[in-house]
Amino acid sequence: MHESAIAKSILEIVSQRLHSIGAPATAHNVSVVFGEFRNAEPESVEFAFDNMKAFYPGAANCQLVINTISAMAQCKRAQHKYHPEASNAYRCPTCDSGIGNLLQGEELDVVNVVVELDQTE
Amino acid sequence: MHESADEHTMERILNKNDELAEHNRDHFREAMTCTVNLMSAPGAGKTSLLEATFRMAGRKFSSTVIEGDMVGELDADRIRKTGVSVHQISTGRSCHLDANMVARLLHSEKMEKTDVLFIENVGNLVCPAEFNLGEFKRVVLLSVTEGDDKPIKYPVIFRNCDLVVFTKCDLLEYVEFNLGEAEKNIQAINPDVVTMQVSSKTGYGMDKWTSWIQSQIEAYRQEQKQTKHVHQHSH
Numbered sequence: 001m002h003e004s005a006i007a008k009s010i011l012e013i014v015s016q017r018l019h020s021i022g023a024p025a026t027a028h029n030v031s032v033v034f035g036e037f038r039n040a041e042p043e044s045v046e047f048a049f050d051n052m053k054a055f056y057p058g059a060a061n062c063q064l065v066i067n068t069i070s071a072m073a074q075c076k077r078a079q080h081k082y083h084p085e086a087s088n089a090y091r092c093p094t095c096d097s098g099i100g101n102l103l104q105g106e107e108l109d110v111v112n113v114v115v116e117l118d119q120t121e
Numbered sequence: 122m123h124e125s126a127d128e129h130t131m132e133r134i135l136n137k138n139d140e141l142a143e144h145n146r147d148h149f150r151e152a153m154t155c156t157v158n159l160m161s162a163p164g165a166g167k168t169s170l171l172e173a174t175f176r177m178a179g180r181k182f183s184s185t186v187i188e189g190d191m192v193g194e195l196d197a198d199r200i201r202k203t204g205v206s207v208h209q210i211s212t213g214r215s216c217h218l219d220a221n222m223v224a225r226l227l228h229s230e231k232m233e234k235t236d237v238l239f240i241e242n243v244g245n246l247v248c249p250a251e252f253n254l255g256e257f258k259r260v261v262l263l264s265v266t267e268g269d270d271k272p273i274k275y276p277v278i279f280r281n282c283d284l285v286v287f288t289k290c291d292l293l294e295y296v297e298f299n300l301g302e303a304e305k306n307i308q309a310i311n312p313d314v315v316t317m318q319v320s321s322k323t324g325y326g327m328d329k330w331t332s333w334i335q336s337q338i339e340a341y342r343q344e345q346k347q348t349k350h351v352h353q354h355s356h
Contacts, residue, residue: 002217002248009134032134039247039277076312086273091309098309099280108134108251 006040007048010064010110011056017113018058024118027062031114035107036071037084058115071105138252141220145255148227149238150348154185155341156238157334158254160278161262162271163244166288166321168196170262170330171239173321175203178331182236182338187226189218189243196241206233217248220255236338246271250278257341264289265296269303276310284315284333291320 014027034040049064056062073084077097084090084099091098133139149156159167171186178184186207188197191214200207208230210222218240232238240256242249259282263271266289272279279285285307287300304316317333319326 002215002251005215005217005219006134006251009137012137013132013134037277037280039251086276089273089306089309090276098312100312102280110132110134112131 002039003041003044004048004052006108007045007052007064010045010049011052011059011062013110014059014062014113015056018115021115021117025115026058026060026118028114028116029063029065031065031067031111033067033069033107033109033111035069035105037102037105038108040108042066042068067111069104069107072103073099073105074101074103076100135251135253138220141224142253142255145220145223145227148232149255149257150345152232152234153342153345154232154235154238155258155338156240156254156256157337158240158242158249158256158259159262160242160246160249160259160282161244161264161288162246162267165244165262165264165267167241167244167262168199169321170286170288170319171205171241172199172203173319173324173327174331174334175200175205177324177327178334181331181335183233185233185235185238187218187223187238187240189222189241191216191243206235208232212243216243216245217252218242218254219252223254237334246275246278250275250281258283258337260284260286262286262288263303265293265298265300267298269299269306272303272306272310279307279310279314282311282314284317286330287316287318289320289322290318290325291323 010030010032014030018025018027034042046064053059053062071084074081075092075095075097078095080092080094082092161167184205186200186205187210188207189210189212190196191212194209197207197209208226210218210226240254261278261282263285265287307314317326317329319330
């Protein structure tokens with residue numbers, strides 16, 4: 001269950017952001033991107049996130065917004081751009097060579113954290 | 122009263138793990154130890170490969186092992202019997218090693234200065250792929266009893282490795298494992314990867330494997346020599 005470790009890392013980044021504001025604040029949502037060529041299953045990460053967030057001050061009501069990014073490869077032989085798929089053993093549909101560069105699909109990033117500043121007067 | 126603020130961050134989720142992996146790399150650099158992360162499904166023969174390596178490597182290179190297991194020290198005990206030093210990391214409920222576990226070990230136990238440090242990861246073809254430990258090279262073992270389709274099912278780990286070792290090759294004639302197909306599947310995902318066949322039981326291919334280790338020890342030393350900046354490591 002490395003998805004728990006991923007969820008924990010996201011919550012730690014949220015906590016750091018809240019701390020860096022230097023004023024009372026709560027996290028409203030955190031947006032992340034998962035590339036197709038990463039072992040991060042959105043539903044499992046979301047489940048772990050929702051079960052752990054209450055333990056992080058200011059994050060109890062934080063929503064996790066996950067965007068997945070399809071893989072895009074450049075083939076080894078002719079640099080054709082294509083979407084590598086398991087059904088085709090990840091080979092280039094044009095020339096049948098393998099993945100040279102992965103142009104996208106290896107992302108595992110926090111994009112932004114939306115916070116609400118508590119302005120009591 | 123509440124006010125919303127959009128905090129743009131763009132940060133790698135596993136950034137903390139990567140920072141600790143870099144810290145571990147500093148430890149390995151200080152000891153000039155070439156570190157190899159061994160990953161595979163459970164039962165693919167990681168420990169057997171290490172036992173055979175230590176039997177056959179003789180004085181070619183000195184070794185230390187970090188054993189990652191969820192429970193118990195069964196594998197560590199096997200390594201101890203070979204006379205090679207072994208350090209145990211019990212991961213508990215965790216299905217992989219991460220950089221923090223290795224860092225804690227490096228800070229709590231005195232590591233021998235050897236030519237190579239093998240880190241035997243927890244048996245799993247999914248989770249260990251995501252966690253950089255600070256290793257120099259990543260090796261994935263694929264036993265011929267598992268099936269030649271595994272690279273297609275677990276592309277991330279086969280994409281992010283430097284060498285694939287087909288293990289238990291003495292069983293090839295008894296199983297429906299097509300080596301050509303397995304090679305083809307791996308090359309489609311990782312065209313630059315090196316592959317080799319071994320049998321820890323019969324010793325088949327072990328010369329090639331130990332030669333590869335020796336070449337990596339040499340490559341690591343060369344790389345460190347070429348590193349121009351003087352590293353100042355502080356705890």
